[in-house]
Amino acid sequence: MRGTEQPAQETMRTPLSTYRLQLHAGFTFSQAIATAEYLCDLGISHVYSSPYLQAGSGSTHGYDVVDHHRVNAELGGVEGHEAFSRKLGELGLGQVLDIVPNHMSVDRTNRMWWDVLENGPSSRFATFFDIDWNSAEEKLRDKVLMPVLGDQYGRVLERREIHIDRDGVQFRVRYGEQEFPVAPRSLYGLLARAAELAPSDTLNFLAVSFARLPAPDSTDRSVQLARHRDKQVLLGLLQRLCREEEAICRSIDEALAELNGNIDALDEILNAQNFRLAYWRTSDQELGYRRFFDVNSLIGLRMEREYVFEETHELILYWLDKGVLDGVRIDHPDGLRDPKQYLERLRSSSPHAWIVVEKILEPGEWLRQDWPVQGTSGYDFMNLCNGLLVAPDGLRRIDAIYRDFTNEHESYADVMFEKKSKIAQETLASDVNRLANIFVAICENNRDSRDYTRAQIRRAIRNVAACFDIYRTYVVWTPDRQEIAEEDREHIGKAIEEAKRRKPDIDAGLFDFMSDILTLKVTGKLEGEFVARFQQFTSPIMAKGVEDTAFYTFNRLTSLNEVGGDPGLDGNSVEQFHAYNAHMQATFPTTMLTLSTHDTKRADDVRARIAVLAEMPGRWAAKVKRWSRVNAKYRTGAYPDPNTEYFLYQTLIGAWPIAEDRLKQYMQKAMREAKRITSWLANNQAYEDALNRFIEQILSDAAFVAEVESFVQRIRRDGCVNSLAQTLLKCTSPGVPDLYQGAELWDYSLVDPDNRRPVDYDLRRNMLAELRGFSREDAARFALAHFEQGYPKLWVILQALQLRYERPASFDQSATYEPLLPAGSKADHVIAYVRSGDVITVVARFPHRLDNNWSGTVLPLPPGKWTDRMTGRVHAGGAQIRISTLLDDFPVALLVRDSEATDGRDARKTPGRDLAA
Incomplete structure (x- = not known):
């Protein structure tokens, strides 16, 4: 096992890249071992595993831990884990583990x-x-x-x-x-x-x-x-x-x-x-x-108690200390009573570990800089890319198309409030009751508030929680510690004022009193308890009300309906992208960057294709109206309703080709999550049966299927160009790129369990070997000639990850980030930047509108000789260069200044990765 007898500071290292593996009884340590050499050849530095402490029997994800002191027997137990770790060590691959501090399973074996x-x-x-x-x-x-x-x-x-x-x-x-x-x-x-x-x-x-x-x-x-x-x-x-x-x-x-x-x-x-x-x-x-959240079988832990931390982290800390692990990803830190305290304990116990948190940041929100971590698990970057690839003017036209088709006129903010309120009133009512009990006791001790009734207090709690536009605040009150940041005050104040506006029938004084408690103007033991529990409550309200409800009901452009995203916004500008990257390089330069995870609603390639619709809103409007008209004969009464139908057509386009059974299963989950006509707790069988019949019949209609195929064919390549663009941005922006299993080829998976289907590693291994057998110029041509199979995406990943190995200083904590500003009529279609003066990324956006016509748009190329790692083509710097010159041979460019020699990279860790120029 790598580093088992060496001190952590000598063995731990920050990942250059990670690759997420979902372990379960059907994909154990043995199967993971079989993928290791392929991942090494791909350029991955660290395998990033789903939780593998002992989980409940038959667990498919590992988040239902029952014993923190054992390795999951269904994955191969201690022997399997040791063999897995030993194999990674032999290949020079590090290991990152997903851990679950917030909860345990109530399984009998706990x-x-x-x-x-x-x-x-x-x-x-x-x-x-x-x-x-x-x-x-x-x-x-x-x-x-x-x-x-x-x-x-x-x-x-x-x-x-x-x-x-x-x-x-x-x-x-x-x-x-x-x-x-x-x-x-x-x-x-x-x-x-x-x-x-x-x-x-x-x-x-x-x-x-x-x-x-x-x-x-x-x-x-x-x-x-x-x-x-x-x-x-x-x-x-x-x-x-x-x-x-x-x-x-x-x-x-x-x-x-x-x-x-x-x-x-x-x-x-x-x-x-x-x-x-x-x-x-x-x-x-x-x-x-x-x-x-609302999962009865997963009970919260009191992780703020030091003995609980020690009991549940003993094995993890041992692995970190012995170098078996280089880092950990912390699942759902917002569920903890005091996330910062937890992270400080973890950092104190493992000073050199690479720690990232599954913190969901809303647009405009930043990770707290006083958290002793390397960054987030990457949803913030993913949503930045989602918005970056959507044409704002087209999205505004799609907004009108969506509302006209569905007759849904609520703003996204109103939809979000409504869904969060409903979750608070129904699914999470027991949590509201617990908070109300505490608040009633507080009021009893205050003569100015003792006449507020329990019913009023419950309503106020529900509405204030529903008005938060972030997952939670991080206010702390204990007898020996009081902390509140100015941004916490701002978010609380904004939520309180919004609650007053939306619910003028509730006494404003009650909202003000709640604000005083949440902002520590009124303190005490009960008040501190209310603050802590209220903050633990707002994150599940956001997760269940938005991620698992509103994201399936507000459907104007579903590529934007992603964890941590705001589908009500009209995209992101190139300037916003550069500002974000500059901020991350200055604050969390080794954060995780991702485009797909086990929890995303749609794979990155599905989103990339759907984004193209914003470039062609007129054609999209014509198609969706025509399809609805020709498919009207397949409806059963009012089912499916227009909003469901609009959602279904986007799904077909994004995930095409898709089998009938797979589409049915996905639509059933999506509509139950939407909770509009059917739900997990109250199945509307008539509606679900009608939807299934509708799917069966439209997929049996040869003319309709031909139209879908024709439409997808028209935008398929543009969606792939979007995919290549965001993939290269992920691999070269400040941070550590993460690949979700199998996503190195085109991946049109939908939400779990669809995205947890078996991955064909033999296919990927053979494709990688083919690419590595060519020169760069020939590999690029071969990849483009075999576009549909996913070779271009694999090539981009291989080249970018290899470069990170060769030039780690270009991407590490001391690296620099500088935007390159294009000039010309198509300048808004270009995203370009320089890393540490010697690596340049150039990608296109809005490819459908561009239609490969750059109209003389140029980019300033710094002095030096620049080699494109995608094609092997050499460009002379020190002057303006046409974008068409950079991107005519391949959809994206990765330029490296002067020499292609490695910077002392350990060849033992990357056998055969260096390719011919």
Whole structure:
């Protein structure tokens, strides 16, 4: 294993590039090992793996961790991980791991969670999880609500679907395939009855002893440990008794049969548990623990507690210390109570690690510079590129086309507010209730606010949260630490004023009082608790209301509907792009840059193709109206509605060719996420059936299919030029480029699980070998001659990543970034810049309008001899050069000054990568 006996500072290194691998039972460490040499030859410096600590059985993503001390057995366990790490080390490849500090799975195999369900607040692990043991609902005091039942509790019980059984001396409540531990004190009645049936004084003594265990409401550590010790002793004695006297086992089973046959007795023992089984729909209103968004099976961790951090990060920190890992990507830091504190602990524990955070930044928002990280996971860069490739005037025309076709006239801001409000009122209502309980207590202690009702407070909380235009603020109040940045005050003030405007019927004084608490003008223990929890609440409101709802309902140009994006904006200018890159070089020069991830709504190539529609709004309008007219015969009544139909046509264009089953599955997910006519919780079967029939029939209509193919063929190459442009920008802008698995060729995947389909690495390996067998000039010609297969994209990636190896100083923290400004009538179609004086990137945008006619547009080429790494062509600098000269032979240009010699690159790490000039 690479670096296992060397100190971290000698082995850790900042990635030059990363490649994301999604590990699961169908793609284990063994398969990952088989890809390693290919990734090395491609120019990747670090493999970036999805989470691989022990997850729940059958996990397809790894974010449902159940044990932080083990490697996932389904991926190959410790041996598989060691072999994987050893292979990477042999090739000189580093390793970055995605880690999950915010939550764990409530799977049966999570021993800490099982202990909490068994022992309630007295569990040794009760303080690890974010559970409200002091619920305002008496029935839930000191209990965990488990919303797992398919019907009302009483009905399920009447149907005998819940019972208690045992495995040795481990007693469990069973419901279908789910099981839960029986509280030790509640065993008294069962064991006492078994003692009568036996009869057995010893068993009766044990029954009484279980009843005398301390009540499960003590959080005193010494009581918790003593209770656990006594429980284990009693279980050991019971096990011994059962082993020595077979009749005891029979009497216990007989008592169990009696219990399961008596609904009242079964109900009584179920009510004595530390959890409450409930109908699954109750979770929206009454759930007593913080979740990951609205996923009941993922419970929040109290990561702000140092012992929780140490317990859950021991193995990760060991790998970082020994050089097995060079860095980590932090999943969902906004879910943490105090992200900055967490990151400071992590940085203190691993000073040299490359750390990036999955922080979703909204347009105009920057990553906090006092966070001790290298940057984000790249959504901000991705959205910058999305907007950069969209023609603003065309997008404004498309806006009118969309509204005319769908009769949808709400602004994006209104759609966003509406969807966030609905999520707060329904899906995340239990979180609102918890916040309201805290705020009510605050008001009770303040004479000027004590008359606000709980209903008013809930409404105010929902509306202020829905008015935030960012995921969250980072205000901190504890007795020994108070922090609030000016930008936090601005965002809070803006949200409060917007809430007042939208809800004038709510007393403005209530909003003002909430503002005073959120901005630390009014402080105290309860106030600090409200601030912390409110900030944890606004990010899931944004994620569920916007990412998973509004992005499927506001559909004027779906390429802009991406995580961290604002589909209401009219694109980004070249000046904005240069300003962003200059800022990143000055602040986070080794941030991650990405175009596709496991969470993106559409792959980069889908978005790149859809973006072309903004260059041809008139033709798009004509097509969408014609298709709707000719396909009207396939509708069932009002279904599909115009907004769905408009969304469907964009999907067809972006992902074409697409199989019927794949399209149906995607559209079902998309429309359920939209929550307009159908949803995950309330399926509208008539609507979904009508949509499926519509898809079947339009894809069986040869004339319609021919029109779609003809239209896509007209814009296919322009979409690919967009793709090559954003790919090269990603590989040469300030930061570390990341490739999502398989995206080195044209990739027309849609949202997960579509984007997690198996990747054909044999194909990619063979294509890469072909390209490496040519000179640059011949490789460029070959790639263009085989455009449809994806060779041009693979070539761009190969050349750009190789250059990063050869000239790391041109892209590192000390590098420079300088825009190159073109001149001429087509100047707005050019994006060009210089890195560290010796690498120039030149790409085109709006290729459909350009139609390869540059009209004499020129670019100032600095002095020197410049070789284009894409074509091998040499250009003399020191004068203006025509853009047509740079881009006629290949759609993008990557110019390198003077020599192509490597800068001391370790050839062992990059076997055979150097290509002929």
